[in-house]
Amino acid sequence: xxxxxxxxxxxxxxxxxxxxxxxxxxFSLSTSGVGVGWIRQPPGKALEWLALIYxxxxxxxxxxxxxxxxxxxxxxxxxxxxxxxxMDPVDTxxxxxxHSPKPYDAFDIWGQGTMVTVSS
Amino acid sequence: DIQMxxxxxxxxxxxxxxxxxxxxxxQSISSWLAWYQQKPGKAPKLLIYxxxxxxxxxxxxxxxxxxxxxxxxxISSLQPDDFATYYCQQYNSxxxxxxxxxxxxxK
Numbered sequence: 001x002x003x004x005x006x007x008x009x010x011x012x013x014x015x016x017x018x019x020x021x022x023x024x025x026x027f028s029l030s031t032s033g034v035g036v037g038w039i040r041q042p043p044g045k046a047l048e049w050l051a052l053i054y055x056x057x058x059x060x061x062x063x064x065x066x067x068x069x070x071x072x073x074x075x076x077x078x079x080x081x082x083x084x085x086x087m088d089p090v091d092t093x094x095x096x097x098x099h100s101p102k103p104y105d106a107f108d109i110w111g112q113g114t115m116v117t118v119s120s
Numbered sequence: 121d122i123q124m125x126x127x128x129x130x131x132x133x134x135x136x137x138x139x140x141x142x143x144x145x146x147q148s149i150s151s152w153l154a155w156y157q158q159k160p161g162k163a164p165k166l167l168i169y170x171x172x173x174x175x176x177x178x179x180x181x182x183x184x185x186x187x188x189x190x191x192x193x194x195i196s197s198l199q200p201d202d203f204a205t206y207y208c209q210q211y212n213s214x215x216x217x218x219x220x221x222x223x224x225x226x227k
Binding site: 037039046047048049052060061062063064096104105106107108109110111112113 | 156166169175209214217220
């Protein structure tokens with residue numbers, strides 16, 4: 001059974017760097033094809049795709065946020081970390097991580113999400 | 121980026137209705153399209169992948185069709201549990217963009 005869970009701060013100040021951790025079980029990021037992605041959703045708004053990392057360390061980013069995002073994996077800990085620099089109130093959202101069974105595939109399993117508020 | 125649009129939004133319907141949601145891509149995405157259902161305060165749930173393949177465990181009243189730039193999600197007989205927001209997502213090219221969502225509410 002695949003599960004994912006996001007963790008990180010609930011409140012960050014403008015200009016700070018956000019670090020979110022996705023801890024997963026039921027699969028390994030060393031298995032060929034597997035990926036973990038990050039998606040966010042501002043309150044009352046649509047989903048926004050942010051980044052994705054694959055088993056072979058291939059990394060993909062949203063072009064509009066690429067300069068601010070870094071995605072990394074720690075296979076031994078079953079974790080994927082997303083950092084977002086220079087946080088702004090418009091970045092207030094629920095952040096989800098999700099499992100991708102293979103490259104160019106849908107997200108079949110999602111974490112519960114973690115709400116991050118950006119405010120001074 | 122490939123832009124995704126959805127219609128209608130919102131959609132008001134009654135239990136038992138046949139419901140169809142349309143998703144359009146700004147360029148051809150072949151059949152690389154997924155549909156998700158999201159309820160308030162919950163994570164999205166995958167319903168359909170590769171435009172028409174039903175995810176395991178999803179009721180057969182959900183179906184998907186289309187290819188290229190136009191796709192549909194159909195609920196054959198709307199059930200009380202189906203009132204939610206539905207998102208399409210293309211995964212033909214990065215970034216894997218989502219549509220704006222279609223909220224299905226009670227008429």
